[in-house]
Amino acid sequence: MKQMRETRQESGRLTTVGGVRRAVRRLAGIHGVPAELRARLVVSVAAVAQDELAEGRGVRVSLAQAGAGETHGAGSALACVLAPVGTACEAGRREFDGLPLPATAAADGAAVWHLPPRTPGHGAATPPEGGTVPDDEAVHEELRAVLDRCDAVETEHRLLKEELEETNSGVLALYVQLEERDEQLRRAHGRMLRELEEALRPAPLDVSGLELAVHYAPAETDAPTGGDLYDWFRLPDGTVHITVVDALGHGVRSTGAALNVTQTVRTLALEGHPPGTIVERASEILASIDPQLLATVLLARVDPEGGEVLLANGSHPPALVVREDGTSSYLQVAGRGVGFPLPGSEDVLRARLAPGDLLVLYTDGLTESRKDPLEGEARLADSAARHRRRPIEEIPESIAGDMHTVVLHPDDTLALALRLPRG
Template identity: 50%
Template sequence: MRPELARIRRRLRAACGEAGVPAGDRARLVLAATLLAEPVIEAGRDVHVETAVADRRLAVTFRLPEPVGQARRNALPLLPDAGDGETLTWHLASGAGPHPAPADEDAATREEMLALIARADALAQEQRELKHELAETNSGVLAMYVELEQRDEQLRRAHAVIFRELEDALRPPPPAVPGLELAVQYSPTEQDSPTGGDLYDWFVLPGGQVHVTLVDAVGHGVTSTRHALTVTHAIRTLALEGHPFAGLIARTSETLAAIEPGLMATVLLARVDPATGKLTLANGSHPPPVLVTADGEAELLRSEVVGRGVGFPDPGSRELVHHTLGPGDTLLLYTDGLIEGRRDLDEGLGRLLAQARAHARHPTGTLPAELVTRMHDVVLHADDTVVLAIRRVSG
């Protein structure tokens, strides 16, 4: 993100915090400002921002170098007041008192993301309730039902815009790690709703090891997204605090039990030392990863004792899997959507091993997408799918 855009986002968050603007309204304002300012800043032009608080209302004014058409204004997640096209103004009601945003950019983004997801969830529930009420009325309200369907389509498109803005927060890009190549492919069940319970996280620990978390939360829609995000964030926090790798799944489940009592998720954790290739796996009710060797062999890496996921009875990985990746070896981590497309998991695992062998020397960057395409040639049971590839390229 360019420094000027980051400065504008910080300024808006600070103004919203001072005025006590709720997180949901703040999130829509920051997203609207980002969509307007980013292309202008990328083009090397200036965006002027003014903020003022009066009569328990926050006024935010954007002055842009060229007019913003009505169609583009209508597509923003927070509509501005009527204006001359080059100057856009929003008025937001203040809350009961100051509500500052977190100082950390990632933390502020996560808070805004959760507020937007909660708002989308509430709007979707409202839409379902309205549809149910209209379905019970007589044909005289048919025109209203048609209008509601149109509103539902508009809402779906607006949600897609919001979700695309949140993709970076939900699905981080691979970290740059000398000696390793990393790639990912996410395939949602519905292309216009790129969220679900399949999420991942990867980062480099202070000691140089790469930590990977893959989560598949039970359920569907924005609730499962929230659950999966909660699990990945909890594991990242505990891992960076230095909690033992072997107990991370159990500790995460214990930590979240009181916060999200209904949360259940399968979890797969991996630690890779890029210098030595040493690999450690912890599995909580998740499909086993696949090891593809440099000479084209493929096998499942699983322990004798199957662990349990977060929210399951007796959670945790009872037995770790240890291996050493040689130069050219590839580790494949995935969610069950990859192998259950034909409803037969054993067949799916067999087909995955065969495809892994056939594409052992495929470029890492496009390997996950290639496997998804091959495995989803016939889909009888659609589900979100995540595939991660980690290849050691040096000894």
């Protein structure tokens, strides 16, 4: 081990833990080691010495000013060394874990504690040379220092706890304010979306001899609408034209696409184009406006006086008719939608509604909520038959409620019902 500068204080051969404690306390008092640090040093040296003494080796304790080449970290000036007497330990084999004061192993197996510089006025009284009992004043001083440190830690912990409670109270108050603000924003957002949804709807249609009602629910609660849209209006000849569109996607972008389709169809219908040509012609027009647009389309022309219905279809789910006696059937028409290859309705289906008969037009979000379209169509027929005699304004929402008791595949949903009233 390297030599140390200045006066080196060293104990004789020690064979008991008590003797080690007394020796460390005496040497630490000579060098003015503060009481709290001295207490840590006494406990640490005694713990390491206990292992040596258990092996039958005596130990020596020394404390001195460290040489300039032996300082470890800023301000290290004193070194306490616990060295075995007689049999040297294997170099570097010792580890010192869990000590109140960290130690390092010297090359000869000694344990070394590097201490801060001596602080005048903080030393303890020196025990009598060769005494067998720890110096009461030094022990009491160490105990007071440790208790003072514990009190300081407890006070600091209490202050930190109080600060944390104040911080938590502030955070909680801020959280409540944010929740209130978020609720206000949600309400304002909801009002805006409802107004926007209402703006997208066509005006209510009041036609003698025909009852109409619709239910719409977006897949995303924060979106005013999706790609599902409808349009209805009366043509100059007295018939009612209905368009149901399902544009690819969700949210406002698909809403814009669906609006393009309904407005194009409305223009073509008012210009006098027959239902069988409208889907194809709308696809041709919209290809130059939005080449990415894909939408399924179902067109219905209804004569309120005679009950005749014309249906044209572009890749859309078929209309459902429920007769007054409860029997039902799907009105299938082949065709391909707007933006699809070879768009257009392959045929125009003609059907006739009698008083009390119910016609249901819808989008696939109604029948595919459980990911099985065929099972959905069967449930839709049962639900429509069950609700067919209710007031028309209640039927679409009642059907949607039946269909969405279990939702495995959320999607925009539109259900439109029309009925010829019974006399």
